[in-house]
Amino acid sequence: MKLFKKKIDFISKRQIAWVISMLFILSGITSLVLNKGPKLSIDFTGGTVIQIQLDDSDTNQIRNKLIESNIFASEIITFGDINEFLIKIKNSEKSNKELINTIKLSLGSNTEIRRIESVGPKIGKELTSDALKAITIALLLIAIYVGFRFDRFYALGSIAAIVHDILIIIGIFSLLNIEIDLSIIAAFLTIVGYSLNDTIVVFDRIRENIVKDTKGSLTTIVNYSINDTLSRTIVTSITTLLVVLILFLFGGEVIKNFSFALIIGVLVGTYSSIFIASPVMIHFEKTKS
Numbered sequence: 001m002k003l004f005k006k007k008i009d010f011i012s013k014r015q016i017a018w019v020i021s022m023l024f025i026l027s028g029i030t031s032l033v034l035n036k037g038p039k040l041s042i043d044f045t046g047g048t049v050i051q052i053q054l055d056d057s058d059t060n061q062i063r064n065k066l067i068e069s070n071i072f073a074s075e076i077i078t079f080g081d082i083n084e085f086l087i088k089i090k091n092s093e094k095s096n097k098e099l100i101n102t103i104k105l106s107l108g109s110n111t112e113i114r115r116i117e118s119v120g121p122k123i124g125k126e127l128t129s130d131a132l133k134a135i136t137i138a139l140l141l142i143a144i145y146v147g148f149r150f151d152r153f154y155a156l157g158s159i160a161a162i163v164h165d166i167l168i169i170i171g172i173f174s175l176l177n178i179e180i181d182l183s184i185i186a187a188f189l190t191i192v193g194y195s196l197n198d199t200i201v202v203f204d205r206i207r208e209n210i211v212k213d214t215k216g217s218l219t220t221i222v223n224y225s226i227n228d229t230l231s232r233t234i235v236t237s238i239t240t241l242l243v244v245l246i247l248f249l250f251g252g253e254v255i256k257n258f259s260f261a262l263i264i265g266v267l268v269g270t271y272s273s274i275f276i277a278s279p280v281m282i283h284f285e286k287t288k289s
Contacts, residue, residue, distance in 0.1 A: 007227045010274055011219050011282065017275035021164060028171010038174050041075070041181035042119050044128045047090040048099060051115040054107055055083050062087070062107060069106040071099070075179060077253040084114065086254075131185045135166070138192055146196075150203055153288070157281030158199050161272040165195050168268050169261060183258040191265030194240070198233060198273035205229050206278070218285055222278050230274075237270040 032038060042049065054062070059076040062085060066072070071089060079086035087103075094102065096116050104111050139159060147155035166188055173180060205225040213221055244266065247259035 007223070008230075009223055010226050011223050011279060014275060014279040017271075018279075021168070021276065024168050025164070025171060028167060028174055031171060031174040035174055035177075038170055039177055039179045040128075041179045042088050042090050043181045044125075044131075045090055046119050047088060048096065049115070049117045049119070050087045050089070050099065050103065050113065051079060051084065052087065052103065052107070053081070053084050053112040053114055055110070057083075057085075057107070059085065065106045066103070069102050071102060071106070079254060127182065131182070134185070135188060135192075138189060139163070142192070142196055146200070146203075149200075150207065153281050153284040154203050156284055157277040157279075158196060158203075160280040161199055161269075161277035162192050162195050164272050164276050165191055165265060165268045169264050172264055173261070178257055178260070181257070183255065184261050187258050187261035187265065190262065191269055194265060195269035195272060198236070198269055199277040201232065202226055202229050202273055202278060203281075218282055222282055226274055226278060233270060233273065237266055241266050 059078065063076050066087070071094075075086075075088040077086050078084070089099070096118060100113050100116065103113070139162060142162065143155045143159050146158045169188065169191065170180075173184070202225060205228050206222055209216075209221045209225050209228075210218075216224075241263065244259050244262040247255060248263060251259055
């Protein structure tokens with residue numbers, strides 16, 4: 001199925017695309033520097049998660065009452081039922097028993113404590129280290145796979161696109177002051193797979209067309225290949241985007257940030273497979289020759 005009959009010269013627009021990407025990346029890096037890193041959840045910093053049930057209340061009322069009792073929750077969200085709430089408290093000096101007593105005094109004796117869990121700073125550091133290792137190993141394996149399947153310059157293009165996507169998403173989360181937890185790390189790894197899949201589809205077509213057209217320039221073949229796979233790329237992106245958009249709108253607070261990361265990832269991943277991966281590959285191929 002062909003959605004676009006007119007051939008678009010994507011490669012000639014790569015400088016404009018790179019300027020746009022650099023603006024996003026630099027804005028994100030500036031935000032990260034000013035904020036001294038991304039906003040991390042208690043999964044990484046340590047703290048306490050408390051699930052409560054409380055009738056006739058909302059997150060703002062709960063937050064204000066807790067502040068009056070010197071409990072500063074980093075996040076309060078509706079969890080499951082409309083009367084159930086998840087309270088995340090960073091590095092409280094109170095014991096779990098003291099926290100429960102203070103919460104009941106603050107919110108009322110009818111408050112039902114459903115669950116309380118603690119994450120120590122040591123565990124948080126281990127989770128941070130494991131998350132970074134997971135992303136690094138994923139990038140390394142991807143580089144090896146693409147390098148063997150195509151060549152090292154295709155691998156560099158793939159890695160450039162993936163790093164580009166992750167930097168932009170982390171930057172957007174920092175600019176919007178959205179907390180990064182384990183579900184967001186899972187979203188990052190999902191985005192890595194999605195972006196790579198899009199890129200490999202384009203690279204496969206480039207390799208096929210290079211064999212068919214031995215006299216054509218690499219830039220012309222790449223442009224033709226991107227246009228050749230454009231309809232498939234757009235249809236795949238739109239259908240995926242619709243699913244994660246529904247999750248974002250109707251999936252509840254618990255997966256809202258996860259689905260938001262996927263929305264940004266689908267958009268940026270589609271963009272990078274066209275404007276980042278292939279142009280970077282062309283740059284290194286031409287530099288070699």
